[in-house]
Amino acid sequence: MTAAGDDRGSATIVGCFLMAALVTVTVALVHVGSAVTSRHRAQAAADLAAVAVAVVLDRGHDRACDVADRIAVRTRVRVRAWAGGGWDAVVEVAADVTSVLPGAGEAVAVARAGPVSD
Numbered sequence: 587m588t589a590a591g592d593d594r595g596s597a598t599i600v601g602c603f604l605m606a607a608l609v610t611v612t613v614a615l616v617h618v619g620s621a622v623t624s625r626h627r628a629q630a631a632a633d634l635a636a637v638a639v640a641v642v643l644d645r646g647h648d649r650a651c652d653v654a655d656r657i658a659v660r661t662r663v664r665v666r667a668w669a670g671g672g673w674d675a676v677v678e679v680a681a682d683v684t685s686v687l688p689g690a691g692e693a694v695a696v697a698r699a700g701p702v703s704d
Contacts, residue, residue, distance in 0.1 A: 613687070620685045624693040628681040631661035632697035639668060639675035640699040650675070666694070674700035 635657040639650045650670055654677055658665045663681040670676070676698045683690040 617685045621683045624681045624683045628693045628695035631663040632679045632695040636675050636677040636697040636699035643670045
């Protein structure tokens with residue numbers, strides 16, 4: 587027979603709640619880390635593609651498009667848009683955020699390559 591104020595087993599309940607909070611925080615941190623990593627990957631791919639497109643712009647639009655697509659495939663991103671004129675190239679890419687949470691979205695980056703203008 588237990589007394590009215592007996593609190594045996596309450597530490598187990600508190601421990602369960604603490605473990606659930608710890609798991610929630612861990613999943614959130616992993617998700618944020620994945621988003622940051624995808625953003626960095628997208629920016630690196632956009633930078634590389636912009637420089638490559640600027641280098642081959644004098645060989646034609648189709649060649650520049652092929653170069654941008656090849657770089658996107660190798661860096662696991664997709665080219666959303668690119669524009670080139672003269673010696674300038676602007677490339678926009680997107681990378682999927684890989685996460686355990688549904689609806690993670692995509693990381694988008696834009697880069698420009700070309701001569702410096704005053």
